[in-house]
Amino acid sequence: MTAAVHGHQARKRFGQNFLQDMGMIGRIVRAIRPQQGEHLVEIGPGMGAITEQLVDSGARLDAVELDRDLIPGLRVKFFNAPNFQVHEADALKFDFTSLMDDQQPLRLIGNLPYNISTPLIFHLLSFGTSIVDMHFMLQKEVVDRLAAQPGTSQWGRLSVMTQYACQVESLFIVPPECFVPRPKVDSAIVRLTPQPPQHPAEDLQLLSDTVRQAFGQRRKTLRNNLKGLVDEAGFADVQIDPSRRPETLTVAEFVALANWRFRQAG
Incomplete structure (x- = not known):
């Protein structure tokens, strides 16, 4: 009604x-x-x-x-x-x-x-x-x-x-x-x-894509959700434990993952 x-x-x-x-x-x-x-x-x-x-x-x-x-x-x-x-x-x-x-x-x-x-x-x-x-x-x-x-x-x-x-x-x-x-x-x-980002992303679309993929299945780990996007060496490079779940990451950590992907693509 x-x-x-x-x-x-x-x-x-x-x-x-x-x-x-x-x-x-x-x-x-x-x-x-x-x-x-x-x-x-x-x-x-x-x-x-x-x-x-x-x-x-x-x-x-x-x-x-x-x-x-x-x-x-x-x-x-x-x-x-x-x-x-x-x-x-x-x-x-x-x-x-x-x-x-x-x-x-x-x-x-x-x-x-x-x-x-x-x-x-x-x-x-x-x-x-x-x-x-x-x-x-x-x-x-x-x-x-x-x-x-x-x-x-x-x-x-x-x-x-x-x-x-x-x-x-x-x-x-x-x-x-x-x-x-x-x-x-x-x-x-x-x-x-x-406001200007405190931790600037090299590519905003890549950041958006990384965040979307990371939260694809909330109960799964970053290793699972970012499979094919970030490898073990990548997680080590940005000092993020791949067994963590997406809701534990800060904005700065998501930016670090996206910027790592940007560097690999370059």
């Missing part, structure tokens, strides 16, 4: 849950601290609950919305706001740098549907220095994975690749009663701040 908000049916296929709690909306906007002169991009503005306060900040705001039924309402609601523009587009395929006509880096904000959150974050990481920071509302389980530490069950490919490129801060929980319709799980706000 879907719930209607101001006449709009929340759509399951878009993973829509509309934020309604004004106190929580204020808390999220205070965490973002939008300033006049900044260039904000909101992914999935929905009914415009957070959008309104972002527009009021005086910052330039571009909104990217996939549900075409919501766009007319947003255009009417903000028709007299010269700093607001909405784009009908799929954020998973959208080139965010196309919005940078002023060459000013972007600040991204969004209540991201669970079903696209992981691929969307990987897509956004590819824009690197074009983004100042990202504030997202996600299922708490995803935020826990983004902010996880090595040696925990949440540590995985999403953690490694995000922490390679960004500082990750889990800010606070947003309970189900803040939404219509109510989700069955807690959400949380995360801040991702892109």
Whole structure:
């Protein structure tokens, strides 16, 4: 069953849950601290609950919305706001740098549907220095994975690749009663701040591939999961025990394995 908000049916296929709690909306906007002169991009503005306060900040705001039924309402609601523009587009395929006509880096904000959150974050990481920071509302389980530490069950490919490129801060929980319709799980706000990697990879695609292969079967050892990619001499060269499991490796150790592969290919 879907719930209607101001006449709009929340759509399951878009993973829509509309934020309604004004106190929580204020808390999220205070965490973002939008300033006049900044260039904000909101992914999935929905009914415009957070959008309104972002527009009021005086910052330039571009909104990217996939549900075409919501766009007319947003255009009417903000028709007299010269700093607001909405784009009908799929954020998973959208080139965010196309919005940078002023060459000013972007600040991204969004209540991201669970079903696209992981691929969307990987897509956004590819824009690197074009983004100042990202504030997202996600299922708490995803935020826990983004902010996880090595040696925990949440540590995985999403953690490694995000922490390679960004500082990750889990800010606070947003309970189900803040939404219509109510989700069955807690959400949380995360801040991702892109920064130069502490341990640079020679080839980012090779790092991504190494991490993906390493976590292919979590219960197996690196020796098994990286078979044919890193040999015993390679593990010895980077001083990593091949009998370890992938969730015990740090970002720096994954980079060391990827850079070893890069040197062998060269």
